[in-house]
Amino acid sequence: MTPEHAQRIDTMTGVTAQPDQAGRAKGRARRRLATAGVAAVVIAAGAVTATRLTSGSGPRPLMSSKATTTATVQRIDLAETTPVGGTVGFASPHTIVQPAGTSSQAVTEAQQSATQALDNLTADQQAVADTFASGAEVVTQALQALSTAQAALVADTTQLQIDQATLDADEQKLAIDCQGSGPVASGSSGSGQSGGSTPCASDTSHVNADHQAVTADQQKVTADEAAVQNEQAQVTSALLKRAQGGDQVQAKVAADQLALHNAESALATAAEAATSYDPTSKYTALPVVGAVINPGQPLWSVDGRPVPLLPGTLTPWRRFNAGMSPGADVAALDHALIDLGDGDGLTVADTFTDATAAAIERLQASLGLTRTGNLTLGSVIFEPTAVRVTAVHPLVGNSVGGNQPVLDVTSTTPVVNIALAVDKTSRVKVGDPVSVSLPDGTTGEGMITALGTVATNTTPSGNGTATTSATVNVTVSLTKASAAGSLDQAPVTVNITNNSVHQVLAVPTTALLALAGGGEAVEVVEPDGTHQLVGVTTGIFDDQSGLVQIRGSGLAAGQQVVAAA
Secondary structure (H helix, E strand, C coil): CCHHHHHHHHHCCCCCCCCCHHHCCCHHHHHHHHHHCCCCCCCCHHHCCCCCCEECCEECCCCCCCCEEEEECEEEEEEEEEEEEEEEEECCCEEEECCCCECHHHHHHHHHHHHHHHHHHHHHHHHHHHHHHHHHHHHHHHHHHHHHHHHHHHHHHHHHHHHHHHHHHHHHHHHHHCCCCCCCCCCCCCCCCCCCCCHHHHHHHHHHHHHHHHHHHHHHHHHHHHHHHHHHHHHHHHHHHHHHHHHHHHHHHHHHHHHHHHHHHHHHHHHHCEECCCCCCEEEECCCCCCEECCCCEEEEECCEEEEEEECCCCCCCCECCCCCCCHHHHHHHHHHHHCCCCCCCCCCCCCCHHHHHHHHHHHHHCCCCCCCCECECCCEEECCCEEEEEECCCCCCECCCCCEEEEEECCCEEEEEEEEHHHHHHCCCCCEEEEECCCCCEEEEEEEEECCCCEEECCCCCCCCCCEEEEEEEEEECCHHHHCCCCCCEEEEEEEEEEEEEEEEEEHHHCEECCCCCEEEEEECCCCCEEEEEEEEEEEECCCCEEEEECCCCCCCCEEEEEC
């Protein structure tokens, strides 16, 4: 009890004031009263009435003017808050990586493979033509030989038939002319007569000659038939060889066609994912930590060529160039070029147009780049907003590689991150307003925008006792981004609202008096200057305003109450 509050004892009915710890209804109220320096005043239970307390001939104040002041009973909104520690940071931390694709060297190699595959196909197609031409010549020659053999067979068969007919006629004539005569030996004069020629003898000679001719003819026919069979076999062999040779070269042509298709597909894929860097490319410029890079500005440079930041959420997966297939990525590029002011005459569409190429050329010209009208992978990077650099991974002079981290960045929007104990998460939800006490002594307003769902175990140390607590990350967005300035990782206090009330009566916590009989009261200053104690029930304590919600008989907004100075 301070000396000033001790003077209040003289104003009471002779009862010495003593602190009464048991008479306080709430431990929380006790802490706030103690902090505010409010003295515990012992008043008889019967004194908490609407009756004016007097001593001597007239009304006297209950509290000495040296130790007190007056405050107005207000009708106001109050909120009960819990202060928790947090850290100022920036939203959307992430890493920008170098897009991975196909280097120009690999594209050249794919082009060479496709050219070689085409050459192979052309050569084998010519081999097919040559094979068929050669086979056709052999077949033609075999057919000609077969035809000759068949003609000889026909001629000899015809001659055999003629000679056989002659033989048959001569034998008939011999039978007639030699009728009644005995056998005639070859070379005899016939009819048993000597020294002269007879018809029988002549017929015998003819028949003998005919037999010789027929025999010779038969031999020729037999030889001709063998020749025809041989030539037929030669034709069959020539046809088979031609077919086999054709099948072999045709199979090779088919293999060449497949190889060409694969090579052309590989070339198309490589060309579509062509990068702006080669295996020998180096970083020639990088930003510093803390730098803010806006859309249209270079993020870094490779081989002296700046790589600009384009607005958007696109992750490019192919190059932008005339003839590319339509896609949403083309529309995203159109959006970005228009936002940068390079889209004169350009409308957003899924198709790459001449207007798209012209807009790319304007962007390239603004960066001092060669105007090509196309963009390879890695020549631009898309981010939804300006970025703030928090870490730089490579060094100037390092080689460029796909999928390698280049920059750690955040947005430029400051946020506050809170490691909130799991058992307190039920008190908050996304959308709840909070206040943030900043390191410079100012207070900013904010809102909970994200509530983590994965708990992290932390083990505080330094007090000799290791305890583990589970927390989740709570993100608070500041209503005014300028409130945090450029602070990063600075400690702050976030006041989380546990409860709130609307348009209730409230007084400073320093106006509360603890009663010996239990409960609390306020000392109301009447318009005529007299004082009276009014018993009150307290509600929400608002740490930010230092006010406490009260309810009591006869209390109204605008009344004056005594409060500790």
